[in-house]
Amino acid sequence: MTVARTLPTDEAEALLDLTRDLVARQVAPRAAGDEEAGRFPRDVFRTLGAAGLLSLPYPEEYGGGGQPYEVYLQMLEELAAGWLAVGLGVSVHTLACFPMASYGTAEQRAEQLPAMLSGELLGAYCLSEPQSGSDAAALSTRAVADPDGEAYTVDGTKAWTTHGGVADFYTVMVRTGEAGARGISTLLVRADADGLSFGAPERKMGMRSSPTALVHLDGVRVPAVSRIGEEGIGFRIALSALDSGRLGIAACAVGVAQAALDAAVEYARERRQFGAPIADLQGIQFLLADMATAVEAGRALYLSAARLRDSGRPFGKEAAMAKLFCTDAAMRVTTDAVQVFGGYGYTTDFPVERYMREAKVLQIVEGTNQIQRVVISRHLVRG
Known part of the structure; x- marks a missing residue:
């Protein structure tokens, strides 16, 4: 399902349309097979780099896209909905470039960043x-x-x-x-x-x-x-990078949850039991309603944190909240998607079991969700 979004510019809308097209043609169709085989899709990252999607939040003078985090994160969400390994990979690449972009000298940035952002390097x-x-x-x-x-x-x-x-x-x-x-x-x-x-x-x-x-x-x-x-x-650099990286994980989590929700809705419409689609059953309707609410709430939370970042305001607490909520929500949504599919959801014939397995790691990477609670509570008690 294409999610309706409010984007700041026509250029941002075009970038998101480009992302959706690439996901539909070159990313999502490969996900299940390459996941099963354990094949790393290095060529996909080159394609994204050539399209300018590996460098969106970095300055144009170094080959970046010059886009706000609000736009970059929505692009990540679309990638992760098609294939989490690709969405998360772009997030990690962006994280790896952050120290040079934010703390490097002018000479270092001029020499190193163009190659790092071109898509040829990962x-x-x-x-x-x-x-x-x-x-x-x-x-x-x-x-x-x-x-x-x-x-x-x-x-x-x-x-x-x-x-x-x-x-x-x-x-x-x-x-x-x-x-x-x-x-x-x-x-x-x-x-x-x-x-x-x-x-x-x-x-x-x-x-x-x-x-x-x-x-x-x-x-x-x-x-x-x-x-x-x-x-x-270096530790200050690391923590600063992780604040931004956590927003990337949050966006990826929402992408996986959206993909699971879309699959569950489609299946509920088609699967018939007791002479009618299971979408007519109130128990299924309530599951889908809760799933959709969690997805929308997660998206609103990570975008709110991104707008703080884009405006130059502190966003560390909000980034931790977004990472915590979105990844926990993704775990719940993907688990419920398996439940909607019933026995079929437990098989590899449908993608929801993969979404469920993928969602789990998002609660762990770039600071476990227990660490996010520590970060949030410290912000609260220290004022």
Whole structure:
């Protein structure tokens, strides 16, 4: 179903129409088969890049689309409704570009961003480690500066890295100083760096076409000019990036929920029991009504947070709320969609079981929903 939207410009409307067309022709038709086979759709990301959809929220002077987050997130929602691995992949790429776009020097941005935003390169974001997930400030991957300050030697392992092993660059949070948040810095590491290697892709419940892997850094040499921002501000960069990234996850969650709702409505209209479509049964009608309400509420919440961001106002609390609500809603909506399908919903003949498996990860990535509650409560009690 095409969702009616209010967009700020005719250009934004055209971008969303383009996204829907690409999803219908080149994204959604491949999703089930590539998910089952675990094939990563690298060519799809190149297509999106060529269409300008990998760089929407970044400045036009560096090859970006110059679009507000309100528009970018609605594009993400459409992609995720067609195939979550693609929508989430675009969100992760945007997250990986954020530190350079927001904290890089003018020279770094001019040199690095055009290639990062062109679509030919795909990024990954490396914060979590095997022993530091939610407690990200406890990371131990260490970067030791040469005596002359010209380069760093990096050793450690990053975990749960989306696009691990297939990305072209890695935005990596490393320890350059004291324990805790104030000793963390940010480095840009190229995929062809000596000493960079990857674990086997994780065997996951869903999102099988999107590789998630350990990233091993064994004596990797990184030029000092590839440090983003000053030493010691990496944790601030990471949290700032995650505020925006959480809105991307929220939009993806709404996309999956919308896809599940659309499938459930269509099936309820066609499936007949007791001599009539099951859509005539009040029990099914109530399920669909609750599902639709959750989808619309989630969309309104993430768009409200996006408008705060676009206006330059604080939005961290609202981003956490959007991520929390939208992903929990996606889990409920996809579970109810399986229920509408009955036994057929539990089979791979219909997409709702895949939506349900995919929705679960959205409650975990970029800060578990328990962490979102911590973030929200801190904002409330600190005023």
